[in-house]
Amino acid sequence: MDVLLIIFLIVLLCGPSSFFHLSLERKSHLRESVPVSEAIQKLQEVFAFAELPHNITPEKKPPQFMLELYSRVAGPDGSTKAHGLLEGNIVRSFENKVLSEKRYPVYIFNISSVRSKEHILKAEFRVLFKWRLFALSAKFHYCRVDVYELLDGASGPWRGNLISSRLLPLHSQGWEMFNVTQTVSKWAGDGRTDHGFLLTFTLPSGSFLDIDLHTFQKHNSDSNKSYLVLFNDDGRRAVPNTNTAPTYVKDTESPLPESEDSYLLQPMSHKLPHEMDHARSRRTRDAYPARYPACHREPLYVDFEDIGWAGWIISPKGYNAYHCKGICMFPMGKGLGATNHATVQSIVHALKLKQGIETPCCVPNQLNSINLLYFDDEENVVLKQYDDMVAVSCGCH
Structure with missing residues (x-):
């Protein structure tokens, strides 16, 4: 209680703008606490670069057949057009x-x-x-x-x-x-x-x-x-996901509008239709306030020039990785790709049947690969494919 009182006095005396400024300074300090060299090193590991190319001749041009190969397997943003177009990776x-x-x-x-x-x-x-x-x-x-x-x-x-x-x-x-x-x-x-x-x-x-x-x-x-x-x-290719899609039972007695329609488990069907409709409407209002949107996909553009890689990457100049954001509270809309496990977990959380059970996480449920065309340190042209680099869709898991 004393701690909350102190925080209230700080906000009252300094004003909201000063408190926000302190928050920004803290975030800036956290960013500076992570060395840039360490971050770039981790990025090199993701892209499987042992050493970054340097001293690439500005006038150096890639062979036409490599440009054509890149166009056959990748879109302008580097995203793979279809699986299996490239032999190897x-x-x-x-x-x-x-x-x-x-x-x-x-x-x-x-x-x-x-x-x-x-x-x-x-x-x-x-x-x-x-x-x-x-x-x-x-x-x-x-x-x-x-x-x-x-x-x-x-x-x-x-x-x-x-x-x-x-x-x-x-x-x-x-x-x-x-x-x-x-x-x-x-x-x-x-x-x-x-x-x-x-x-x-x-x-x-x-x-x-x-x-x-x-x-x-x-x-x-x-x-x-x-x-x-x-x-x-080189062995980096991910193992294809062979799991079958989860099965849901749709509640057809009291449908919600398209944006709120959900897939419910059968054990809930013992309630009367009007009780279910009232409960679901109340839960929807509580679960999705305006400041907490439901799980969805948002842009996340990675610019290779910003990280100092523009001098040797031929194409693309950057790509949209996308990221998943939002909450996964019951009832979850049908477009969220929720698994049976996520649906059960959200119900247990909503009904408080167990302590310490959180809501499911909003994460990518489908990923696509990208392709990079670049010069190596000997000025040879390389085409590399990387799995699981673009979030195609998001869901609750």
């Missing part, structure tokens, strides 16, 4: 370093950023062929392209095992994708920084196709670069 693209070795083009890739816990589901070697750069013979229309694993030797790189072979038309141009999953899976975790492929081109006559490597290198840059693309699973 992380796609890594590595630009090649082309070296001139004799008459064959060589492609070198640094895949050291692949984590040991990542399982490679698929690996694609993407090459853009522009046959006009080659010394073509008019009498031939096709060429066999052979992809070899590049091995290190005392006298320099040399051909290893044949990985893939394909017959391609000589008078067209475009991207070709070679499946190199088995070879790249062998590379992962071997401790080496660079790995590569060597290509040979054979005409139907059996002779090799001569290539102007200087011109080939010149045109194999920027948007024409070749890539090694890995589709990985």
Whole structure:
């Protein structure tokens, strides 16, 4: 009682505005008590970033096929369009370093950023062929392209095992994708920084196709670069919820307006209809005063620029995570997705059948994933999918 009297005197002497100012100062102090570095570290853990990328070249552009892949699986805000569109939950693209070795083009890739816990589901070697750069013979229309694993030797790189072979038309141009999953899976975790492929081109006559490597290198840059693309699973994906939806018995004898309609348990049906209608109306007025709205979803926008991540995240620039807010007191509306357990708990609380029983919590009952397209520390472009990042709907649990 003495404590309440002291608080009343403080409010009376200082005025409501001063008391509110003291409250704001306390909240500010609480925010400052949590180090920013600790908060960012926790955020890094959520997004599975061991290290944050830095020194990204401002002019650096992502490859077009990665932008197209992002658009296929995600909306403009990064939210996943449908489950299963992306193979695995992380796609890594590595630009090649082309070296001139004799008459064959060589492609070198640094895949050291692949984590040991990542399982490679698929690996694609993407090459853009522009046959006009080659010394073509008019009498031939096709060429066999052979992809070899590049091995290190005392006298320099040399051909290893044949990985893939394909017959391609000589008078067209475009991207070709070679499946190199088995070879790249062998590379992962071997401790080496660079790995590569060597290509040979054979005409139907059996002779090799001569290539102007200087011109080939010149045109194999920027948007024409070749890539090694890995589709990985790093084990972060959540286990799908297989629980069936709860079953409720609807009270049809005394319906409320749509905003207050509720699902009631059968044991309550022994009351007379007019008694139930009166009791429910009174409970609704008590349970949902204007300053305590029922459980609902509200916006919660996460801006990557505000947390200093805008320099290396390509898309999206931020996303709406949403959050759940409000109370879950009996009777709960049908739109709240209340479980049987939550309904029973709210009744026990309302009737005070047990001491210390709180109302159910307003929490997300459906979550969606988001996708991030970003540069890693080596300026390779990565597409990552994160589960349970967006509250799609809220309910009482």
